Amino acid sequence: MLDIKYLRQNVDIVKKKLRQRGQAIDFDRFLKLDQERRDILISVEALRNERNDASKEIGRLKKEKKDASELIAQMGAVSDKIKKLDEDLKSVEENLNNFMLLVPNIQHESVPAGSGENDNVVVRLGGAKPVFNFEPKEHWEIGERLNILDFTRGAKIAGARFTLYKGLAAAMERALINFMLELHVREHGYTEVLTPFMVNRESMTGTGQLPKFAEDLFKIEGMEYYLIPTAEVPVTNIYRDEILEEEQLPIYLVAYSPCFRSEAGSYGKDTRGLIRQHQFNKVEMVKFAKPEDSYDELERLTANAEEVLNRLEIHYRTVCLCAGDLGFSSAKTYDVEAWMPGQNVYREISSCSNFEDFQARRASIRFRREGSGKVEFVHTLNGSGLAVGRTVVAILENYQQADGSVVIPAALRPYMGGLEKISP
C-alpha cells in the first residue's frame, strides 16, 4: 500500500510511475473519496466534541441534583447525527481502503524501463555452461529413464501439475532443502523458521496476494484458510501489527515450505516436467531492514541466492526486472535464472525483491528509532534461496551423462550419504 499522504500530494508522479509499469489507474476517484473522508471526519469530530463536553456537563448537573433533561434531549439529536455520519464515513473509508489495496507499488529509480521480460537487463553471469558431446535431454526424460520421477502416477494421485518423486529424486529434493537451509543459516546469518503452511486472510492481504490475486490461491473449503503460495507470506507476517526496536534490525529469516499455486491463466504453459507445479518446495529468505539499508540488503540477498548455484556449479544469469515486468508489490526485483541445457533456456530459479514499505504498511510492521523514538515502517525483502524443484531440474539437465546417469554436484554429496552419481 502506498502512503496516502504522499499519494494525495503527488498524484501525477505516481500516475506516471505506474504508467511505466503498464498500469493505468484512475486517481480521480481516489481524490474524491479522500476529500469526502476528510470532510465527514471534520463534521463528525466536531459533533463528538460537542457531545463529550455536554456529557460531562450532564454528569455534573446530575451530581448536583439539577435538571439536565433539556441537554439530554439535545444530545439525543446530536447522537443521531453522529450515527448517520459514522455510517457515511465507514462506507467511504471502506471504498478508499479497497482502492488503496489495489494500487501496485512504485518502482525504485534504478529500475530499467520496459514493458515485458525482453526488456529485463542482465546484470551478472555466474559459472559456465556445461559442454556436451551428445544432445542433452530434458529433465522429464532423464527422470523417467532413471525411474526417479513419475509424472503419470503423480497425475493419477492428484492431477495435472503434480509429480511423484521416487528414490534418489526424493532424496535429492530433501538433500537440497537441507543444503540450502544450512548454507543460509551457517554462512549467511539467517535464522531458520518453520511456519504454518496455511494462513488467514489478513496475512495474505499483508503481503499483497489478496485481494487482487485470489484466483492464484488455493483456499480451504468452508474455512478462512489459504494454502501459502510462498513462505514469504507466513514469514513476513510474523511481525504483523508489531513495533520492533531499531537494534533488532536487520532481521534475516529463512524458511523451508511447500508452495501451492493454482496457476490459473497458465493453461498449456510448461505442461511437461517439474517446472510449473501446483505444489513445489522452496527455501525462502526474508529480511526486515531499515529503509536506508534496504537496497544494500537486496544486493546481499541476491548474492545469497546466487551462492547456492555457485556451490552447485550451475551456470546462471541474474536479471534486473524492468518496470513492466515487476510484480504487484515489488519496488525492485532481481531474478536469478539457471541454465537448463535440456530445454536450451534460462529458467527463473529465484526472485529477490525489495518491497520497501509497501508490505510493511499493509501489514503494519514498524520500528522505533533509537534517538528520536519515532515510529517508522520497516522495509521488507524476500528471495528464493532457491526453488527446490527447479534446482532438481537444473541438476538433472546440467549433470547428465551420455550413459543416462546423472552426477551429483560435489557440494550436495555430503547431504546424500556421499553418493556421487545416480545411475540407471
Place this chain on the structure above:
RNA sequence: GGAGAGAUGGCUGAGUGGUCGAAAGCGAUCGCCUGCUAAGCGAUUGUACGCCCCUAAAAGGUGUACCGCGGGUUCAAAUCCCGCUCUCUCCGCCA
C-alpha cells in the same frame, strides 16, 4: 467433542456507567544527588487519523478514536447486553 476461566498501556495489574487514555508497581528515558556503582529524589514515558500553524517537513497547538474484534443499549461504555476470535485449565479422543 464436553465443562469452565480469561483477554486492559513495553510488562505486572487495578478499575462494574460520567471527573478514565486509564490507579499502582516494574521497566525505559532525562535531570538531581554521589569519588564510582548501587540506592534515593524529581520529571517524562502509547498508537492512529484530522484540523491549525508552517514555503515544506519536523516541532508545537488542538480535536477525535483506540482497554481482543464486531454490533447493541445510553445524553454518556474499559465498565451493561449480544455475536465472534484467541488464550488458559479439566475431561474425552488423537499424530
